[in-house]
Amino acid sequence: MHWISFIDYSGTFVFAISGMMAAVDKKFDLFGVIILGMVTAIGGGTLRDLLIGSTPVAWMSTDVYVYIILSALPFCYFFSSQIRNLRRSIFLFDTLGIGLFTILGLEKTLEYGLSPLVAVMMGITSAVFGGVIRDVLSNEIPLIFRREVYAFACLFGALVYLGAIQFLPKNISSGLSIACVILVRVLAIRKKWRIPFVD
Amino acid sequence: MHWISFIDYSGTFVFAISGMMAAVDKKFDLFGVIILGMVTAIGGGTLRDLLIGSTPVAWMSTDVYVYIILSALPFCYFFSSQIRNLRRSIFLFDTLGIGLFTILGLEKTLEYGLSPLVAVMMGITSAVFGGVIRDVLSNEIPLIFRREVYAFACLFGALVYLGAIQFLPKNISSGLSIACVILVRVLAIRKKWRIPFVD
Amino acid sequence: MHWISFIDYSGTFVFAISGMMAAVDKKFDLFGVIILGMVTAIGGGTLRDLLIGSTPVAWMSTDVYVYIILSALPFCYFFSSQIRNLRRSIFLFDTLGIGLFTILGLEKTLEYGLSPLVAVMMGITSAVFGGVIRDVLSNEIPLIFRREVYAFACLFGALVYLGAIQFLPKNISSGLSIACVILVRVLAIRKKWRIPFVD
Numbered sequence: 001m002h003w004i005s006f007i008d009y010s011g012t013f014v015f016a017i018s019g020m021m022a023a024v025d026k027k028f029d030l031f032g033v034i035i036l037g038m039v040t041a042i043g044g045g046t047l048r049d050l051l052i053g054s055t056p057v058a059w060m061s062t063d064v065y066v067y068i069i070l071s072a073l074p075f076c077y078f079f080s081s082q083i084r085n086l087r088r089s090i091f092l093f094d095t096l097g098i099g100l101f102t103i104l105g106l107e108k109t110l111e112y113g114l115s116p117l118v119a120v121m122m123g124i125t126s127a128v129f130g131g132v133i134r135d136v137l138s139n140e141i142p143l144i145f146r147r148e149v150y151a152f153a154c155l156f157g158a159l160v161y162l163g164a165i166q167f168l169p170k171n172i173s174s175g176l177s178i179a180c181v182i183l184v185r186v187l188a189i190r191k192k193w194r195i196p197f198v199d
Numbered sequence: 200m201h202w203i204s205f206i207d208y209s210g211t212f213v214f215a216i217s218g219m220m221a222a223v224d225k226k227f228d229l230f231g232v233i234i235l236g237m238v239t240a241i242g243g244g245t246l247r248d249l250l251i252g253s254t255p256v257a258w259m260s261t262d263v264y265v266y267i268i269l270s271a272l273p274f275c276y277f278f279s280s281q282i283r284n285l286r287r288s289i290f291l292f293d294t295l296g297i298g299l300f301t302i303l304g305l306e307k308t309l310e311y312g313l314s315p316l317v318a319v320m321m322g323i324t325s326a327v328f329g330g331v332i333r334d335v336l337s338n339e340i341p342l343i344f345r346r347e348v349y350a351f352a353c354l355f356g357a358l359v360y361l362g363a364i365q366f367l368p369k370n371i372s373s374g375l376s377i378a379c380v381i382l383v384r385v386l387a388i389r390k391k392w393r394i395p396f397v398d
Numbered sequence: 399m400h401w402i403s404f405i406d407y408s409g410t411f412v413f414a415i416s417g418m419m420a421a422v423d424k425k426f427d428l429f430g431v432i433i434l435g436m437v438t439a440i441g442g443g444t445l446r447d448l449l450i451g452s453t454p455v456a457w458m459s460t461d462v463y464v465y466i467i468l469s470a471l472p473f474c475y476f477f478s479s480q481i482r483n484l485r486r487s488i489f490l491f492d493t494l495g496i497g498l499f500t501i502l503g504l505e506k507t508l509e510y511g512l513s514p515l516v517a518v519m520m521g522i523t524s525a526v527f528g529g530v531i532r533d534v535l536s537n538e539i540p541l542i543f544r545r546e547v548y549a550f551a552c553l554f555g556a557l558v559y560l561g562a563i564q565f566l567p568k569n570i571s572s573g574l575s576i577a578c579v580i581l582v583r584v585l586a587i588r589k590k591w592r593i594p595f596v597d
Contacts (some may be wrong), residue, residue: 023344023396030394031351032344046250051444053453055252056313063316080397114454117461132535137331139340141537145421145430152429195428197421198478222543222595229593230550231543245449254451255512262515279596336530338539 004100004174009068011097014090015041016072017083019134024080026138034073036134041069043130048105048122052112092182095153098127099181102154103161103174120158127154149188149195157181203299203373208267210296213289214240215271216282218333223279225337233272235333240268242329247304247321251311294352294384297326298377301353302360306369319357326353348387348394356380402498402572407466409495412488413439414470415481417532422478424536432471434532439467441528446503446520450510490580493551496525497579500552501559501572518556525552547586547593555579 019040023033042059049057059065076083083090105126109119128144128151135142144150161177168176187193218239222232241258248256258264275282282289304325308318327343327350334341343349356376363372386392417438421431440457447455457463474481481488503524507517526542526549533540542548559575566574585591 026340026344028344028396029346030396032341033396035344035350050249050448051453051455051458053455055250055254055453056311057250057252060250060313060317063314066316066320077396112454114458115461117464118458121464136335136534137341137344139338139537141424142430142535145424145426145433145535147427151433197426197428197431197475225539225543227543227595228545229595230548231540232595234543234549249448254449254453255510256449256451259449259512259516262513265515265519276595335534336540336543338537 007096007100007178008104009064010093011100012041012065012068013072014093014097015130016069017076017090018094018131020072020076021080021083022134022138024076033076034070036137037069037072037076038066039137040130040134041065043133044101044126044128045105045130047129047133048109048126051125052109052114052122054108054112095182095185096178098150098154099157099178100174101127102157102181103177106158106161116162120155120162123158124151124154127151147194149185149193152195153181153184153188156184206295206299206377207303208263209292210299211240211264211267212271213292213296214329215268216275216289217293217330219271219275220279220282221333221337223275232275233269235336236268236271236275237265238336239329239333240264242332243300243325243327244304244329246328246332247308247325250324251308251313251321253307253311291381294381295377297349297353298356298380299373300326301356301380302373302376305357305360315361319354319361322357323350323353326350346393348384348392351394352380352383352387355383405494405498405576406502407462408491409498410439410463410466411470412491412495413528414467415474415488416492416529418470418474419478419481420532420536422474431474432468434535435467435470435474436464437535438528438532439463441531442499442524442526443503443528445527445531446507446524449523450507450512450520452506452510493580493583494576496548496552497555497576498572499525500555500579501575504556504559514560518553518560521556522549522552525549545592547583547591550593551579551582551586554582 016037020033020037022040023036026032028036042057042065045059046057049055102123104123106119106123109122110116114122131144131150132142157177157180160180161173164173164176215236219232219236221239222235225231227235241256241264244258245256248254301322303322305318305322308321309315313321330343330349331341356379359379360372360376363375367375414435418431418435420438421434424430426434440455440463443457444455447453500521502521504517504521507520508514512520529542529548530540555575555578558578559571562571562574
């Protein structure tokens with residue numbers, strides 16, 4: 001398996017777990033857990049595809065994403081308490097995921113002939129809007145509006161990618177950009193970075 | 200009128216009433232009542248059409264759905280207290296509606312060349328997402344995430360349809376599938392079925 | 399600059415400010431403020447474009463809307479307290495904005511071959527759904543469902559436009575219709591009009 005597919009699939013899996021665990025916390029029933037897992041994992045890319053006019057939306061072209069998401073279900077059922085202790089691994093794959101989804105979203109938007117500015121916005125949308133829809137469906141204010149530098153890590157990664165691609169091949173630019181997303185996010189947590197607008 | 204159109208229109212009407220009554224409970228004004236009725240009645244099919252790339256979305260091709268929804272308005276105004284007592288009739292048409300919408304959504308998705316798995320998901324989406332959007336706009340956690348076997352009745356109906364269509368004509372497969380949706384939902388309420396994920 | 403572009407841009411700017419100030423009230427961070435400004439300014443037109451099948455959605459075809467929205471950011475940062483006192487100016491441009499967005503949405507929908515009834519609905523959607531999405535993302539019940547004659551001003555403007563366009567050139571019909579939107583909204587506030595559905 002290509003390393004890009006590996007990150008894509010594991011990112012999808014970890015996003016699904018994040019949605020399902022939010023549903024478990026809210027005591028949703030089986031259907032609610034599945035829907036919240038789906039929406040979190042594929043919501044961002046779906047919104048991007050709708051906006052740029054790429055339909056049927058990407059995940060529909062193959063059943064593999066649906067199976068990956070469904071495979072997170074027994075995992076959440078049997079290991080829900082252990083998952084809380086797997087924070088480090090989840091954090092790693094989640095961050096790899098947002099990094100990759102940012103670049104894939106950016107690339108796809110450029111392929112549709114849209115401007116780099118719009119492409120950066122769609123990259124970030126791909127990475128973060130699944131979580132926004134998860135929070136809206138759980139009747140919560142979206143987490144990333146208040147406490148996370150999540151979106152700024154994506155923005156930084158997108159800009160690095162747009163710069164690197166001028167000189168370097170795609171593969172290396174992608175790797176570099178994902179590394180930057182991880183770096184920003186780890187630093188942000190270590191140093192307790194916050195970006196308040198007004199105090 | 201063909202029996203499919205009859206179920207389609209009466210399902211739309213009953214969905215509109217469910218949205219409008221939710222708006223009445225929240226003391227929305229006239230515009231809020233209309234919007235919530237619209238969104239509940241056509242939201243699921245609209246989301247399905249957006250995702251599979253069938254635009255303009257289906258209800259726009261004719262004014263009849265808008266008129267059906269608007270005709271629910273005086274009904275809710277003059278008979279809002281009686282509607283509470285019409286539970287059985289509303290339950291019947293609502294269940295007929297979700298059964299039919301599931302099949303129509305499934306069929307349309309298959310016609311777009313998408314997989315049976317995706318078609319089943321889009322069938323369920325057509326039937327239940329109007330109610331999800333209604334609840335999100337009312338600032339409530341979607342009902343079906345917590346207490347209803349609604350979605351599983353649709354899933355069961357979709358599977359029965361996919362099986363039956365191998366041997367039987369469409370009309371009969373549809374009728375059989377809708378009957379199964381009704382059966383599951385009635386049993387679920389009688390027997391107080393619940394499908395918790397974790398207790 | 400054509401007067402239509404002037405209203406379009408200043409309407410977008412004022413819509414962005416309304417979204418950003420809602421985010422400031424909720425103590426969102428920088429990213430939350432930007433997203434809420436974006437969504438409020440372009441959400442209505444985006445939803446219209448998705449529904450009628452005009453993708454990539456309109457604001458993506460040029461970067462100018464994104465820049466207008468971002469330019470509202472320093473304005474909200476440095477003048478957040480003064481903005482509260484600029485109510486009259488904001489109200490004026492906001493009302494000009496909804497009037498114009500209603501007509502532009504209506505026109506575009508007609509150009510897509512859809513019925514006048516659908517066109518009126520899409521005109522209103524263009525004008526008011528940015529605010530609805532803003533409220534949903536802020537975890538509030540949409541304001542216009544409860545207290546505003548906002549949507550009815552748009553409906554009235556749309557009907558005036560559809561009538562006027564039979565006899566008058568587009569430019570004059572647009573101006574007349576926008577004037578009616580302003581009139582209805584000012585009267586509504588002066589006379590404290592409300593349109594409750596049930597008391």
